[in-house]
Amino acid sequence: MELGVRIKQHRTARGLSQEDLAGKIYVSRQTVSNWETDKTYPDVESLLLLSSLFDVSVDDLVRGDVEMLQENARANAKKLNFWGGLSLASAALALLVLTGGPFLFGIPGTFFVTLVPIFVCAVAAYRASRIMKSIDVATTAEMVAFLEGRPVNRDEAKRKQYRKCVAIITIIVTVVSGCIGAFIGLMAYKAGF
Structure with missing residues (x-):
């Protein structure tokens, strides 16, 4: 990305240290360092403050980065x-084998057969969660919307609703996982494991 280089050029041209710049735009020195080394991307508010401080337009500041942001988002x-689809498919396969394996397929020892899709499900869910943590989806979406001239959605009520939905889904997944675990334990107990 070219934005980090531009921020550093404008900062040094004005004789500002990273700490001085951070103080003027209300972020930490580490945040400025992360921007300059392209580890993170500034949010819309920080971009507006940077463009105002450097007396350049936001378009000039982020020139060339729009396509890269869109490609990264895709x-x-x-x-x-x-990874989400693989997780869902392997969980469905594990449930199918557990509940219908002995009856539909005549497969003995479904407990051990079920461990493979459960393991695949866990790995896929872990990979998906790592991707979600590594990117700041809200910031990227806001950035692309702003650069394309669309209104930036900052509705806190929607964000709170989203957090509630995530919490409810997490609770549901935990309860379902507990039920599956209890079922596996019961099947293993009945099979004499």
């Missing part, structure tokens, strides 16, 4: 879709 969406 690539991350593909990765999330793949």
Whole structure:
């Protein structure tokens, strides 16, 4: 990305240290360092403050980075879709084998057969969660919307609703996982393991 280089050029041209710049735009020195080394990308508010401080337009500041941001967002969406789909499919397969294996397929020892899709599900869910943590989806979405001239959605009520939905889904997944675990334990107990 070119933004980090531009921030550093404008900062040094004005004789500012990273700490001085951080104080003027209300962020930490480490945040400025992360921007300059392209580890993170500034949010919309920080970009507006930077453009005002450096007397340049936001377009001049982020020139060339729009396409890269959009490509990164598409690539991350593909990765999330793949790992999320794999997690869901392997969980469904594990449930199918557990509940219908002995009856539908006549497979003895379904407990051990079920461990493979459960393991795949756990790995896929872990990979998806790592991708979600590594990117700041809200900041990237806000950035792309701002640069394309669309309104930036900062509705706190929607964000709170989203957090509630995530909490409810987490509780549901935990309860379902507990039920599956209890079922596996019961099957193993009945099978004499």
